[in-house]
Amino acid sequence: MEGQKILAWKKRWLWPSKRMIFCFTFVLVLLSFFDKIGVGIFAGFIVANFLAYWLYLRRKSKLVRQLGSLKEHECLEALSQIADMGEQAIPLFVQALETPLIRWGNWNGGKAHELAVEGLGLLKAKQAIDVLCEALEHPVSSVRAKAVWALGEIGEPSVIPHLIPLLGDCDTVSNQAATVLEKFGEGDLVHAFKKALSRK
Numbered sequence: 001m002e003g004q005k006i007l008a009w010k011k012r013w014l015w016p017s018k019r020m021i022f023c024f025t026f027v028l029v030l031l032s033f034f035d036k037i038g039v040g041i042f043a044g045f046i047v048a049n050f051l052a053y054w055l056y057l058r059r060k061s062k063l064v065r066q067l068g069s070l071k072e073h074e075c076l077e078a079l080s081q082i083a084d085m086g087e088q089a090i091p092l093f094v095q096a097l098e099t100p101l102i103r104w105g106n107w108n109g110g111k112a113h114e115l116a117v118e119g120l121g122l123l124k125a126k127q128a129i130d131v132l133c134e135a136l137e138h139p140v141s142s143v144r145a146k147a148v149w150a151l152g153e154i155g156e157p158s159v160i161p162h163l164i165p166l167l168g169d170c171d172t173v174s175n176q177a178a179t180v181l182e183k184f185g186e187g188d189l190v191h192a193f194k195k196a197l198s199r200k
Contacts, residue, residue, distance in 0.1 A: 110140045133151070
């Protein structure tokens with residue numbers, strides 16, 4: 001049993017380290033071919049960033065990594081499995097929201113963030129209201145729209161001030177914000193806002 005643990009440790013840390021050493025060596029060889037040192041440093045910086053992202057993602061749980069998979073069925077399966085954990089799933093969804101917003105290899109950060117927000121909404125996780133309010137400023141509009149939906153599912157009226165500015169966002173987000181605000185009984189506010197926008 002102890003031997004299996006050691007082998008698992010080697011697989012997890014030593015084999016990726018060998019890949020890192022290979023990549024680092026490759027970068028050094030690449031740098032030697034460049035006449036201008038600035039270009040070489042730039043190339044090394046790019047490779048180092050991708051290695052850092054790769055290592056960061058490797059430390060996340062398998063289900064969190066699957067949320068950002070490019071294969072649709074893997075994403076949805078991971079969402080379902082995490083959501084089935086109930087309240088224990090909340091830290092995993094929050095962890096997914098902290099992953100890099102990049103698309104690289106088999107990783108789509110935007111999709112992972114969107115599904116994490118959706119999962120928090122499905123769980124009606126009041127503990128995650130602050131995280132969802134932060135997601136309202138996410139650079140990806142589909143994540144912002146899903147965060148609005150999730151806050152509507154939770155049904156906490158204290159988020160109304162966070163939703164009002166989103167009425168001026170892109171159509172997807174503003175329509176979702178209008179729906180949720182109407183659900184909170186703020187239909188008059190929504191109509192007044194839309195009327196003011198139509199005058200401009």
